[in-house]
Every structure is written in structure tokens, then in C-alpha cells.
Amino acid sequence: MTVSIPRESVENLAVKITTDADPVALPVRFAFTQGTTRPTTWIAGSWSGAATAAGGRWTATALTPLIGTGTADLAPGSWVIWCQIDGATEDPVIRAGSVTIT
Numbered sequence: 001m002t003v004s005i006p007r008e009s010v011e012n013l014a015v016k017i018t019t020d021a022d023p024v025a026l027p028v029r030f031a032f033t034q035g036t037t038r039p040t041t042w043i044a045g046s047w048s049g050a051a052t053a054a055g056g057r058w059t060a061t062a063l064t065p066l067i068g069t070g071t072a073d074l075a076p077g078s079w080v081i082w083c084q085i086d087g088a089t090e091d092p093v094i095r096a097g098s099v100t101i102t
Contacts, residue, residue, distance in 0.1 A: 004100045007076055009068040014048065015083055015096040018059045022051045023085050030064045031082040032072055032099070039082040039093070043072055067099065074101045 003013060015030075017023060024047040031039030043065045051060035062083060065071035083096040 002098045002100065004102055005068055006102050007068060010066050010070040011068060012063040012065075013067055013081065013099060015062045015064065015081065016059060017062050017083065017085070017094065017096075018057055019085070019092075020057065022053070022058045022060070023047075023087075024051050024060050027086040028062045029084045029086070030062075030072070030096075031084070032067075032074055032079040033082065034077060034079055037080075039084075042084060045083070068101070074099070076101045 005011065028045045028047060029042035030045045031042050033039055045065060046063050048061040048063050051058045067074055078098060078100050080098050081096045083094045085092055
């Protein structure tokens, strides 16, 4: 997923997450990096509504913090979106797409 957002905009970015268990009770965080940089700074995100189950898999929508000139004040350019879910035994880190700030 690649999304383009004007720098002046302040909005959430929705990211679809598919897992083996319902994730919406677990904390979710996001990071934004450029190029091949690995994430080091995480910002709390939130879940939008309930997860749905199909074929033993759960799909949920996670919302990033406000980007543009919001909480994640990103400079113009291309950014990689990372998502981390804090599980009881695992903390998966998922490369969730990219966003271009214009």
C-alpha cells in the first residue's frame, strides 16, 4: 500500500493486519522510517472497530497516530510504515506499506 498525503493534512492512516488471533485487545504501535533504516522510535496507535474472522485468520484495521502535521510530523518525502503488536509471547514487527508526504 502506498498513500500520498499533503503535508498540511492531519489524518490517520489505516493499516490492515491479518493474524492467527484477534489482535484488537493488544497494544499496537507505529514507526516511520526512510530508505533502509530500521524502526527505533515507536508511536502508539489504535484499533478501529472489531476484528473479523475467516478461515482461522483474523483481520483488523489499525490506525496510525495523526500524520501530516499531527503526532507523527513527517517531513515531505517517502516513508516506510512499520507496525508492531505487543503480544503475550510475541511482538511481531510488520512492514505495513509506505506513505509519501507532499
